[in-house]
Amino acid sequence: MISRRTISSLLAGLLSSLMVLSASAQGFPNKMVTVMVPYPAGGPSDAVARLVQVEYEKSLGQKMMVENLGGVSGALGIQKVLSAPADGYYQLLGTPMELVMAPLALSAVKFKPEEVRLASLLGRTSIGLAVRKDLPVNNLTEFLAWAKGKQVSYASIGQGSLYHIMGERFKTLTGLDMLHVPYKAAVQIYTDLGGNNVDMAFVPVAGPIIGMVKDNRFKIIGISSTAPHPQLPEAAPISAQRGMSDFVFDIWIGLQVSKNTPDAVVQKLNQAMNEAIKSEGFVKGMTTTGSQVPAGMSVADLDKFYTQEVSRYRALFKAANVEPQ
Template identity: 50%
Template sequence: MRRRDVLSGLGMGLVGATASGPAWAQAFPSKLLTVVVPYPAGGGSDFVARTAQGEMQRLLGQQIIVENVGGVGGALGIQRMLQAPADGHVMTLASPMELIQSPMAMSAVKHKPEDMRLAAMIVRAEMIMLVRKDMPANTVDELVAMARKPGAKELSYGSVGTGSMYHLMGEVFAKQTGVKCLHVPYKGAAPIITDLLGGQIDMVFIPLAGPVLGLLKENKVKALGIASRQPHPAFPQIPTLASSQALDGFEYDLWAGMVVPKATPDAAVEKINKAVYEALQNAEVRKAYEGTGQHVAKPMSVAELAKLYTAEIARYQAIAKGLNLQPQ
């Protein structure tokens, strides 16, 4: 599904555009900009994209539209961008789930992670392990010990789909602990939370952001640990999963950033990079992101982002290989 939201123009006009010559030869940006969100409007990715768009529009001096293109694990949104000219005027707000993980797990996905380049990172969020409130265990090690007992039933965990971060973490947990787990895929995070609260599933690995903050503050679920090196500043009482005996080195987070086709000219990528990081210095923008539990990304150069993205591709492909994950 698609939804186009035209943000009001700020009257800054074209920046150095010329009337002739190919788009890449003109000063970027030379026309309307589009940010594709690979999910329906109203979700977490949509919020991240729209929160920065006003400032980015002011800084780039061009009108911006946000276009929601959901489906196939985010792949339809990626394809929408890849089918446009690779001149930087169509970019995507994406995370490793759409860029790297979906191609590993879904045969319907046609793009490869290497088809894109990361222009700027916007936010990061820790992944947290939640279990149903009536779960007898209060720590990861207690849960593992309970699940290893003879006759214990397998632990069910929810995910937003095969190959997603939620799914990979569940499978790594099962492999690392030797515990039998049942993967229960959902169409989104909201129904996972509903079933966790209702006791239909045992646990979930989910970003520590958005509605999860309320669940924790209202003690509606148990948080057994955060998949980071350090505890979250807002929840210092929740230990890291890596500090448990069962999950040594269990560290994962989820980032979201602006992505463009690989062939996009360097000048355009550099300008997007600069606009994003200047937008992130705006106090209201930062407050909006931090209010949802996310961390505003630190500025990184295009070269640094390329190195990080390459490392992320290698990391998740190695995890998938270790799990023998096959496209379905």
Template identity: 40%
Template sequence: MKRRSALELLLLSILTLVIPAYADTYPNKPVTLMVPYPPGGLSDVIARKVNQALALELKQPVIIENLGGAGGAIAAQKVLSAPADGYYIFQGSPNELILAPLAMKAVKYKPEDFRLIQQMALAPMAIVARKDFPAKNANEMVAYIQKMAKEGKPVNYASVGNGSFYHLIGEELSKKIGAEMLHVPYKGGGPISQDLLGGQIDLFITPYGAPHVAMEKEGKLRFIAVLSSEPQRLIKHIPSVDENKLLKGFHYTIGSGYYVKKGTPEPIVEALHKALTKVMFDADFVATMAAMGQDPSPALRLDEAGKAYADDIKLYQGIAKSINLQAQ
């Protein structure tokens, strides 16, 4: 018994040395930043700024992997299939982690399978239309959507997938104005922008940035209304949805956050949290976010990040329930 106890103590002492040592050496190889959409969209642009600053903090390359499809669920599942060792970081939002499991029967993970490390930015949102859409503000848009629905030719709107955040608010818009709309799911914002410019898509309710503003100035697309009560910094000339009484209070933003697989060792979580928090204050990152119209998110402690994620789970599951979202 004494020999067994001595052996157990020896193993325990080895473990207590190995775990901190493993964390102290993290990262000792490149880290992958998983982006759940194809290149070209706003998520991809943000990732390509974050990875540069994050690589400097971690002293290892941070490689971007774009993997679109299933509203971001394919990329999320790949992160969960990897070890919980901090070498796969997921750039995402409630869109992929909370709503995708509610919308698709094939998605087997739960929001609680991920842990939020840091919230990086909050994106203002607007209703964007093809350049020749026959409406210039919320009142004209609502009237046109209602007219086309009565004629059996519903206005279409794009999203990044069934059950995505953009799908849900499109359905809520349709519900609020009492008119049918046609949902067209895509794999990411890049392909949507291409079809919006090509005139195949009528509307896209989306976060936006400097590229969208430039395209509006060039006459390639049209902003209809902002999803806030006040004018937004990059497009101060665009009116609020509140101008239409049916859409008053139809206000939304969405954040970009960085997540790891639940069960990632705490010292590694802390190392990533420290690095990402420093990135938030990187001058180049801050300038890029401002130029793209992104609002800075308050830097969260790890316990605050945990609470914020839990609150998001409750909020977005409530929205899904309110429009009777059914998994397909």
């Protein structure tokens, strides 16, 4: 039987630990923070980190260092953050691709989506339904009529990628006969789509894509967001099509920390980043690339949002019969 003295000692130790954590959170941050971008320098996520850095440093009151570590679809960088002390000084800039989908698609990924907590959303990128330019269609209704009775090839950057999951969901909702054609890199998809070698693909409406559409390399006939894209207003939301109301996808990018990070620290990060993303320079920079800056969300709303995202993609992976490879 455990003695009263032992119980008292354990309770005293627990209380002491909680007091240390509380004091640490109250003084946060009192040194430089590091933000991990789980990809090599120069990519889209890295560009967002550099774009927000100055304003985030101002609102946080400390310097911020950007660290890049690519590998295993972003999992190496995430695992490094999760292995560090959960005190808020080692943060992560991630998207659902590496946070949620990589653990579901790759057996080499050892962490679970629930091991991270979302502290702020910085941006959202719409996804377009792109088709080869020689198709006699200009909108989703015309495309569905054209595709009826045919086998439609759709490209993605591989099994278990967001674009593969979207393709399988599109197939289920439309009832079309669709053939998945996996590629190793997005640039190969754009080349083959522009060369009329594949019928369709889901592509991020950001960076070079808008220029490719304006150069008539391929068409975008629908958007997977709930509203048209500002730079491609003629492409209507796919969810407006009858029977496709739940076909809503985008690529969000957010600031994350370990789930064990003290609530008070997460709140400070949330307030600092929500303030940083309102700056004129950040909004202009994101808009120029084709992405949109969301309204700031509270930690409670972010917890709910992230939980829903994890549950949703688990269900989509299951429905598509995608197992970790």
